[in-house]
Amino acid sequence: MTDHAFTLLATDGAARRGRIDTPRGDIQTPAFMPVGTAGTVKAMYPEQVRETGADILLGNTYHLMLRPGAERVASLGGLHTFMDWQRPILTDSGGFQVMSLAKLRKLTEKGVTFRSHIDGSAYELTPERSMEIQTLLDSDIIMQLDECIALPAERPEMERAMELSLRWADRSKTAFGNQPHRALFGIVQGGDDAVLRARSAAGLKSIGFDGYAVGGLAVGEPQDVMFRVLSEITPELPNERPRYLMGVGKPDDILGAIERGIDMFDCVHPTRAGRHGHAYTRFGVINLKNARHRDDGRPLAAESPNPNCRRFSRAYLSHLVRQEEILGAMVLSQINLAYYQELVSGARAAIEAGRLADFAAETRAQWEKGDLPAVA
Amino acid sequence: MTDHAFTLLATDGAARRGRIDTPRGDIQTPAFMPVGTAGTVKAMYPEQVRETGADILLGNTYHLMLRPGAERVASLGGLHTFMDWQRPILTDSGGFQVMSLAKLRKLTEKGVTFRSHIDGSAYELTPERSMEIQTLLDSDIIMQLDECIALPAERPEMERAMELSLRWADRSKTAFGNQPHRALFGIVQGGDDAVLRARSAAGLKSIGFDGYAVGGLAVGEPQDVMFRVLSEITPELPNERPRYLMGVGKPDDILGAIERGIDMFDCVHPTRAGRHGHAYTRFGVINLKNARHRDDGRPLAAESPNPNCRRFSRAYLSHLVRQEEILGAMVLSQINLAYYQELVSGARAAIEAGRLADFAAETRAQWEKGDLPAVA
Numbered sequence: 001m002t003d004h005a006f007t008l009l010a011t012d013g014a015a016r017r018g019r020i021d022t023p024r025g026d027i028q029t030p031a032f033m034p035v036g037t038a039g040t041v042k043a044m045y046p047e048q049v050r051e052t053g054a055d056i057l058l059g060n061t062y063h064l065m066l067r068p069g070a071e072r073v074a075s076l077g078g079l080h081t082f083m084d085w086q087r088p089i090l091t092d093s094g095g096f097q098v099m100s101l102a103k104l105r106k107l108t109e110k111g112v113t114f115r116s117h118i119d120g121s122a123y124e125l126t127p128e129r130s131m132e133i134q135t136l137l138d139s140d141i142i143m144q145l146d147e148c149i150a151l152p153a154e155r156p157e158m159e160r161a162m163e164l165s166l167r168w169a170d171r172s173k174t175a176f177g178n179q180p181h182r183a184l185f186g187i188v189q190g191g192d193d194a195v196l197r198a199r200s201a202a203g204l205k206s207i208g209f210d211g212y213a214v215g216g217l218a219v220g221e222p223q224d225v226m227f228r229v230l231s232e233i234t235p236e237l238p239n240e241r242p243r244y245l246m247g248v249g250k251p252d253d254i255l256g257a258i259e260r261g262i263d264m265f266d267c268v269h270p271t272r273a274g275r276h277g278h279a280y281t282r283f284g285v286i287n288l289k290n291a292r293h294r295d296d297g298r299p300l301a302a303e304s305p306n307p308n309c310r311r312f313s314r315a316y317l318s319h320l321v322r323q324e325e326i327l328g329a330m331v332l333s334q335i336n337l338a339y340y341q342e343l344v345s346g347a348r349a350a351i352e353a354g355r356l357a358d359f360a361a362e363t364r365a366q367w368e369k370g371d372l373p374a375v376a
Numbered sequence: 377m378t379d380h381a382f383t384l385l386a387t388d389g390a391a392r393r394g395r396i397d398t399p400r401g402d403i404q405t406p407a408f409m410p411v412g413t414a415g416t417v418k419a420m421y422p423e424q425v426r427e428t429g430a431d432i433l434l435g436n437t438y439h440l441m442l443r444p445g446a447e448r449v450a451s452l453g454g455l456h457t458f459m460d461w462q463r464p465i466l467t468d469s470g471g472f473q474v475m476s477l478a479k480l481r482k483l484t485e486k487g488v489t490f491r492s493h494i495d496g497s498a499y500e501l502t503p504e505r506s507m508e509i510q511t512l513l514d515s516d517i518i519m520q521l522d523e524c525i526a527l528p529a530e531r532p533e534m535e536r537a538m539e540l541s542l543r544w545a546d547r548s549k550t551a552f553g554n555q556p557h558r559a560l561f562g563i564v565q566g567g568d569d570a571v572l573r574a575r576s577a578a579g580l581k582s583i584g585f586d587g588y589a590v591g592g593l594a595v596g597e598p599q600d601v602m603f604r605v606l607s608e609i610t611p612e613l614p615n616e617r618p619r620y621l622m623g624v625g626k627p628d629d630i631l632g633a634i635e636r637g638i639d640m641f642d643c644v645h646p647t648r649a650g651r652h653g654h655a656y657t658r659f660g661v662i663n664l665k666n667a668r669h670r671d672d673g674r675p676l677a678a679e680s681p682n683p684n685c686r687r688f689s690r691a692y693l694s695h696l697v698r699q700e701e702i703l704g705a706m707v708l709s710q711i712n713l714a715y716y717q718e719l720v721s722g723a724r725a726a727i728e729a730g731r732l733a734d735f736a737a738e739t740r741a742q743w744e745k746g747d748l749p750a751v752a
Contacts, residue, residue: 067698072691
């Protein structure tokens with residue numbers, strides 16, 4: 001058995017409020033995991049990430065296996081020491097980014113061979129090697145290797161990838177072995193097909209995992225398709241295990257997925273949007289490149305619990321963004337991650353209080369209302 | 377009289393230990409002023425700049441007059457509020473960067489007209505407009521407009537620019553008027569010619585300024601020429617006023633200038649070097665792109681008072697620099713500014729103790745010795 005116990009603290013409809021206990025600290029769910037792609041959440045110190053409210057980070061196996069290399073990270077004491085983040089880290093399997101970033105990919109039953117997008121050097125990623133890399137990184141939550149395809153896709157292709165992912169799930173579990181201080185999550189595939197998804201979930205359950213991820217969503221399909229798949233699949237997953245929707249998403253996606261019973265999320269969007277001058281606040285998304293902010297001495301969001309939303313004027317943030325100043329990326333990354341954490345912590349409190357529907361309606365109404373009127 | 381009193385606390389040879397009292401806080405001298413070019417010390421939050429030990433920042437009039445514009449900064453409450461730095465700010469006159477960055481410059485007795493290097497729009501900078509802009513920015517220490525020429529130069533050219541700078545000094549003083557909560561500094565010019573420099577200093581003294589800057593150095597001449605000019609000029613400056621060497625320099629330049637009686641410094645070098653992967657520590661300058669650091673789990677400088685020098689391994693910093701991660705620029709900017717502050721605070725303590733020569737010798741010996749031996 002794993003040391004990663006999941007405790008379901010409350011439910012509200014399909015939504016769940018829980019806690020994952022890990023040897024490196026608790027994870028309150030629903031949880032949003034900032035993405036530390038290459039051993040750093042871009043433009044932020046680790047303690048600044050923690051201050052936004054994050055309990056856990058995600059690291060990308062693909063990026064880290066290329067640079068600085070998994071064996072190097074291991075010899076330097078593991079990823080937590082390397083980046084000075086002592087709380088839990090979840091690593092992905094590397095598969096998704098091999099498919100989206102690497103060159104000259106060749107997929108076989110055994111695994112995938114590819115060339116680095118950085119220098120063209122050759123690599124092989126198999127379920128066994130993915131487990132080895134994630135263990136070398138000293139990850140707390142390890143993901144099986146899977147094959148994620150884009151949507152829309154034909155049913156035979158969705159079925160083929162799902163079945164391959166199931167066989168890789170089995171090999172991942174065997175290769176993972178007995179590591180009670182780490183957790184291993186399986187990944188449900190099957191595209192937008194309810195029958196394939198259910199078959200995938202059943203197969204994973206019979207192998208047995210510490211948590212169940214939903215992969216292959218937010219890969220080109222409309223939001224209502226994603227929500228439909230989530231509504232169909234979460235009842236197929238064990239209640240006593242955390243559920244993780246991979247790579248999702250915008251605040252509205254996250255809120256809808258929480259309502260459908262998802263516990264964990266990760267996405268590069270908040271930090272990437274911040275580097276491009278977009279701020280997420282309770283008013284929705286604000287483009288600081290817009291001319292209306294240039295002379296606006298008001299803070300971004302006066303009532304925000306985040307000091308960075310209060311201390312700098314919109315005019316200053318707009319100036320930083322226009323000048324492509326690094327501080328603009330730093331502040332907006334922090335503002336956006338803090339808003340994502342405000343959203344999931346608000347959802348946690350609402351589920352506990354049995355008022356998630358009200359919380360969601362209020363939150364969406366505020367997004368809909370949008371930003372403050374411009375100054376005259 | 378100005379509210380910016382300068383108190384000479386101790387001397388050691390030509391070197392001086394002092395304090396400038398300003399309405400926004402004291403400045404301990406010798407002082408190093410980080411450069412906040414366009415309203416931000418690049419890649420750092422204001423409190424991080426303060427944590428390195430900085431008492432005062434420098435803002436660039438040229439950059440700020442183009443973007444976001446001096447009138448806009450004034451309408452937003454001034455530069456301190458704009459960038460959330462409540463301690464003193466010194467602004468340069470804009471002249472130096474007009475000469476180095478702007479296009480289609482035309483210099484006349486009246487001032488200089490030029491076009492923005494960003495969008496080509498036309499501006500005029502005169503002594504009067506420079507005073508107006510620096511006042512709009514709400515600067516604490518304002519610099520006269522001067523003409524700074526590159527070295528080597530012919531004597532008639534050095535003389536012409538020096539004489540023009542003196543006439544502009546007079547007009548700057550008149551335009552500055554009576555603003556007791558701000559200080560106005562004159563700028564000594566005259567190239568590498570001792571007679572011209574002395575004539576410049578005498579002219580400025582007869583006008584009367586709150587402080588005296590030495591301009592037109594570190595503009596192409598060897599270090600020994602700069603040191604010779606400093607040794608010649610500081611005896612010509614009033615003892616009871618601070619002396620500021622503009623735009624200098626590397627740690628070795630600063631130490632030598634302190635020994636020759638300079639009180640204040642500014643330079644973009646520490647933050648720019650940080651963004652390019654160079655770290656300044658007591659071991660001298662360390663290039664983190666060097667392959668020797670890739671597997672080096674040791675901190676940059678284990679005995680540094682700066683936590684960023686201790687918490688991250690050389691291997692991690694090397695990784696960040698190679699990956700061009702923003703965090704690399706953030707950490708190294710902080711490390712470098714902290715080292716510059718360690719250097720001037722060490723010099724301050726040494727002057728108080730009458731042992732500057734020993735401090736300088738020890739510091740130079742450590743630089744000479746260089747970095748730790750590479751790991752085997």
